[in-house]
Amino acid sequence: MKKIKFEKLFEHPTATVDVVVFSVENGELGVLLIRRKYSPFKNMWALPGGFIRKNEELAKAARRELGEETGISGVYLEQLYTFDAPGRDPRGRVITVAYFALVQQRAMKLKASFDAKEAKLFAMRKLPKLAFDHKVIIDYALIRLRNKIQYTNAAWSMLPEAFTLGELQRLYEIILGKRLDKRNFRKKILSLGILKTLRRIKKGLRQRPARLFTFKTRKHIELRRFF
Amino acid sequence: MKKIKFEKLFEHPTATVDVVVFSVENGELGVLLIRRKYSPFKNMWALPGGFIRKNEELAKAARRELGEETGISGVYLEQLYTFDAPGRDPRGRVITVAYFALVQQRAMKLKASFDAKEAKLFAMRKLPKLAFDHKVIIDYALIRLRNKIQYTNAAWSMLPEAFTLGELQRLYEIILGKRLDKRNFRKKILSLGILKTLRRIKKGLRQRPARLFTFKTRKHIELRRFF
């Protein structure tokens, strides 16, 4: 193993990880942002993320940053893209490996233990001005999310263990940004065989009680495009 | 702008770019490999690639490495994935941003100006033992390629300007690794409206002459899944 020379090393760009955390709350698709404590872009809203430590896997770094800055853990996480436009970071040459994560509505409540002035879920339609090129990253992530839920079972990571078909459909409608036909939706989603029908029933609301379902598996599964 | 401390800097992983160059030749899908001149993995076959220079965009670095090591230029190139498994590089912590490229059969002839002992197209089915985790990267790229030609016009980058439908179909069959129905293939590909029918005809072979076609546009276009 060769010793790496200092001058040589200095030529290399540094690398960060950023995470786009999506969640659906109050009938809207939201992205988790944190308020930056340091320069550059001090006090501006930005994606959770930060520098990679040596010998730390990227995905692990993403989870660590997420945990440190927002208290969220145990979510679905996948690599999105590596952004490297020159000038994206005023400190100089910094490339960032972006991840995207999906979390349950409930999980966002844990975040409440953190100061809401520091980490907050913003509706996609009301994003503040963002640090770096984070708006570009979020837009890219949204495209990925929309595609993803159409050919994988990724929705499991955004819903509680048990849910009604109505809740599942609403999730799809919010993410895709369009209404879906109820009968067609149920037919299709059930024909995929990824759901398990529970005995339980959701009642207590002033409406007809609804059957509860759960995902057969809570691991990522690729299917054929289905909407 | 803060001055970056040396110790801090040293904690950062270094970054490389690797390129998976696909081409179809002799009825087989091939990958371009180079023989490594230096340690580690000296004399072993590997993907073209190398360290990123400061202030050099990743895609540009990929093109540069490709040109320097193989003489290939002007190809379709897209970012694939960033690989960072610990231990993937014996020199220590090195992450690599992988790209994949598609080149015409003809373009590979330019490469002949380089020593064939140093850069060579290997059939996917007869890959040698590879340096680093390059086998993993190639496998990942193949999946991407197979998907890509099914919902984009990417094939343009692997064929000469004018080609017959037979040649186009053979390209698809080789990449997908399965036979396609001639009539269905023609119907589908023509219905997409991405091809322009030329006046010219390919003759000279001892068989019925074939109509020549060309892609209306030689830029990347996304379509709906079509095979």
Next chain:
DNA sequence: ACAAAAGTGTTTTCATTACACCCATGG
């Protein structure tokens, strides 16, 4: 005349879409 690929339509199957009414509950 033969080998080799070019060229050409129809039928069947399957997935997708569109569409409207009654049901069970809580208030």
Next chain:
DNA sequence: CCATGGGTGTAATGAAAACACTTTTGT
């Protein structure tokens, strides 16, 4: 009794798959 979402089937459309023979050329 009313508001709210839950629950259900069928017909029309369009895309994909299966399938076989004739044509044109060079040798």
